[in-house]
Amino acid sequence: MKVTVVGAGAVGASCAEYIAIKDFASEVVLLDIKEGYAEGKAMDLMQTASLNGFDTKITGSTSDYSKTAGSDIAVITSGIPRKPGMTREELIGINAGIVKSVAASLVEHSPNVILIVVSNPMDTMTYLAHKVTGLPKNRIIGMGGALDSARFKYRLAEALEAPISDVDGMVIGGHSDKGMVPLTRLATRNSVPASEFLSEERLQQVLEDTKVGGATLTKLLGTSAWYAPGAAVSGLVQAIACDQKKIFPCSTLLDGEYGLSDLCIGVPVVLGRNGIEKIVEINLSDAEKAHLEESAAGVKKTNSLI
Numbered sequence: 001m002k003v004t005v006v007g008a009g010a011v012g013a014s015c016a017e018y019i020a021i022k023d024f025a026s027e028v029v030l031l032d033i034k035e036g037y038a039e040g041k042a043m044d045l046m047q048t049a050s051l052n053g054f055d056t057k058i059t060g061s062t063s064d065y066s067k068t069a070g071s072d073i074a075v076i077t078s079g080i081p082r083k084p085g086m087t088r089e090e091l092i093g094i095n096a097g098i099v100k101s102v103a104a105s106l107v108e109h110s111p112n113v114i115l116i117v118v119s120n121p122m123d124t125m126t127y128l129a130h131k132v133t134g135l136p137k138n139r140i141i142g143m144g145g146a147l148d149s150a151r152f153k154y155r156l157a158e159a160l161e162a163p164i165s166d167v168d169g170m171v172i173g174g175h176s177d178k179g180m181v182p183l184t185r186l187a188t189r190n191s192v193p194a195s196e197f198l199s200e201e202r203l204q205q206v207l208e209d210t211k212v213g214g215a216t217l218t219k220l221l222g223t224s225a226w227y228a229p230g231a232a233v234s235g236l237v238q239a240i241a242c243d244q245k246k247i248f249p250c251s252t253l254l255d256g257e258y259g260l261s262d263l264c265i266g267v268p269v270v271l272g273r274n275g276i277e278k279i280v281e282i283n284l285s286d287a288e289k290a291h292l293e294e295s296a297a298g299v300k301k302t303n304s305l306i
């Protein structure tokens, strides 16, 4: 299993580290446009191998795509992150150009690759990757919902005063502060609906805190977060590499599912060796449906800018 990660910055390096520590891939290639940067990160990470007990081989390269040839999975994290006060949508001008050229180069050297798009605005960048590469829809996956769901579970556990392992919940919709649709109705603590424990007001607060999860961290850190994004990407990579058939909310090209088409947006999917093996259509309440439709309209508006 060969995995390429383009962009050896905060998210890319964190993602490579988690993949290596989980020790399921034979090789991770880090690639970055900044001279020597990916080589340096790869060497530093390799020097943790004996300490962390993994055998994954990590190499780095400055934009030499021949080193990525034959990749099974490639993650695109190249691009600029937001600064405090910025929306993800404001990154489109620079990131669209980067994602376009990176996606084309990856597919040129690895025609069978499964692409995972992370760069923001992620839903639009995932849609752009489709337009540029023409890959089948099961082989282009946008990562956002897995991270937003992890943030949702963090806030739920905090409100419930419960261990996170006791909590479950999912966020669908667009990967933006306004577009996220946290499914509080379906959130549970060990199979018991969270609403049995929390008031409507407290659940609403969990929902609001989840939506601004990224912005809260960007304000604290001065740039966007990387540990949870890296871990979320590594979860998707592992589900594909190990053919786990796990359900994650991922941005995928819809063709009538949820009454939506011609856009990429977060919905639950089954991930396995073929990438997106199934789009799972769950029954949404009228309010959730309306929220998802509103979110889709926002994504389409951003798509119109590419």
Ligand SMILES: NC(=O)c1ccc[n+]([C@@H]2O[C@H](COP(=O)([O-])OP(=O)(O)OC[C@H]3O[C@@H](n4cnc5c(N)ncnc54)[C@H](O)[C@@H]3O)[C@@H](O)[C@H]2O)c1
Pocket: 006, 007, 008, 009, 010, 011, 012, 031, 032, 033, 034, 037, 077, 078, 079, 080, 081, 082, 091, 095, 098, 102, 117, 118, 119, 120, 122, 143, 144, 147, 175, 223, 224, 225, 226, 229
């Ligand atoms: N989808 C999500 O859930 C999620 C979460 C966090 C961050 N992000 C996004 O991921 C992206 C990366 O964030 P980060 O914090 O790692 O940023 P970063 O600045 O730390 O790293 C980005 C790296 O991309 C490299 N790069 C730029 N253009 C390139 C090109 N053409 N080819 C190869 N490498 C190139 C840069 O040199 C840099 O090292 C941002 O767009 C950010 O908004 C998405």
